[in-house]
Amino acid sequence: MRLNEVAYTDALPIDGYGPGFFRVGGEVHQGHILTGATGTTGWGGYxxxxxxxxxxxxVDVLFIGTGAEVAHIPASLRQQLEGAGIGVEAMNxxxxCRTYNVLLSEGRRIALAALAV
Incomplete structure (x- = not known):
């Protein structure tokens, strides 16, 4: 079987997550995060x-992780982002994290803002 190495953009993949944390590019980040080509930082939520x-x-698309459960993001936040020209996809x-990694491996211009599970 032939395996191809996945080449990411300057952004780092999500390696894992658990109660209250995300592991991005091998580094653990506590709480909510915002990650993409410019790096990973804490995020204050909606x-x-x-x-x-x-x-x-x-970025062309911003994935918003809504925590452990699927939820709607506040309408005002969606309107602000879409009004500024950023596509928004909300999911748990x-x-x-999974969707972000797949599109990141394709070299897409994306970011992820995620609430901790």
């Missing part, structure tokens, strides 16, 4: 829109 809006022109955080 009320913390500024770092998400700073992604304008850098485990699914958002």
């Amino acid at each position: 009320e913390d829109a500024d770092p998400l809006l700073a992604l304008v022109g850098e 955080s485990p699914a958002a």
Whole structure:
């Protein structure tokens, strides 16, 4: 069987997650995160829109992980992001991590803001 090495962009993949943490590129981050080509930082949740809006022109799609369960993100946050030209896909955080990794491996311009599970 032939295996191909996956080449990521400057962004690092999500290696794992658990109660209250994410492991990104081998480094553990406690709490909610925002990750993409510019690095990984803590994220303040739905009320913390500024770092998400700073992604304008850098990403085409922002995945928002809603925690352990699927939930709607606040309508005002969705309107702000979409009004700024950022596509938004909300799903539970485990699914958002998996989807982020797949599209990252394709070299897509994406980011992930995820609530801890």
